[in-house]
Amino acid sequence: MKRISIFLAITFILTWAYEFGVVYPISSGALVGVPPVAAQFATGAAMFFPALGVLITRLVTREGFKNSLIKPRGFKKSLPWFVVAWFGPALLAAIGAAVYFLAFPQDFDPSMSTIVATQQQAAAAAGAGDVSADQVRAMLLAQLPFAVFLGPALNIFTTFGGYRQESVSRA
Template sequence: MKRALVFLAITFGITYAYDFLVVYPIAQGTAPYASEFLSPDLAYMVAVALTMFFPALGVVLTRLVTREGFRNCVLKPRPWRQSLPWFAVAWFGPLLFVIAGAVVYFLAFPDDFDPNMTSFFAAQREAAAASGADGATLAAVDASAANPPLFALILLGQCAIAPALNLVTTFGEEWGWRGYLMPKLATRLSTVPTMLVTGIIWGLWHAPVVALGHNYGTGYPGEPFGGIAAMCAWCTVLAIFLSYVTIRTGSTFAAAIGHGAVNGTTNGVTLFSLSGGNPFVGPLCTGIVGGLPLLVVAAAMLWNMRRREKAGTLHIPEAGLPDGMRRSRR
């Protein structure tokens, strides 16, 4: 547990310091350097994206500081016959539960369903016109609005390749959470508390940017603590899915693929919402309604892990060395 605590101290220390010293000034418009090369919104997105590398940096520094070395990095997958199906689950599973969650939401709130994405295209055209876009750009927006099925197919194709596009940044997070913290906690805790603690810690790691409005916006009752609590709950459910594919493949890359799929598909369903959706409700899978399919999947995975743990057939990859051991010198 000592190395896990060192990892958390380093990762949270670096992340929170960066958030308060870099991300907050950019978000609040008090960082003059942010607008010299990028628009404020883009500068904020880039600044937040960079934090995704800090958990991996935390792993590297922990392994160096504690003289653990770089054995057991949870990178090499199990034999492909065992792991390939679970890589496929990591790649395509999020798209399926995001779509399923949107279906559940729109069945519950049919008046919010906008199959032709009229609200989205109207907002796109208004934004393009306000920015002084030329006629060709406006015509392209109108062409997309005239053929919603084709646009939806293009959107679906983009979602399908999202795991590959996001792999580098999501690996930065997942090597820390699923490739180091989760296996370390599993040496001291049983499966259920390991998953719960990992998820809550992961959610709290996001707390500074959630307080800025990241993922849950602003102006909601109980701000920002309601958003932070919702983020912890969401991260706990998602952590079960990502941990499960990591355990079944033996590789952090499965979690990175799954995380990339989630990041690349989640927001697409809001295009079909007249209201734009509510992150606490749906159609986003972060909401209590839109997230129901993921919750069911995570519950089934957690039950399966608990059952296999009792049977002695749950094999969680080992990360690094046990506390008290150091790499041997030659």
């Protein structure tokens, strides 16, 4: 319990100090000349603080790093779980959407008019000119396979750290 408390204290202190000291000034516009996309990158950087919290906790508690790696045991045995972890969230999101639209069919909009209008406004504000509704729909639908197949691969770098590492090392 002591290690978890140290980990939580370190992680929350780092995260909140960073959020209020860096992210808030950037996102509120207090720093002149910083592009709006910088707020997204600054916020994303905070995902590494749990991993940093684990490293600092291991140093403070003198636990060391000998048993800190996550290694799958037996690839063939682990493969089904990798598949579940990869496609499960997308499948659950699709099931959740289906259940929602079965319960509230009046909310279903196959033409995606709201998001198409939002994306057209964003494109116009960015100076991209007129973008047709069909182009926006095609762009949104083209992103789905990338979200399902590449999203987990790209996000894997931030998952092996933080509280996940802390809980695995205790096992």
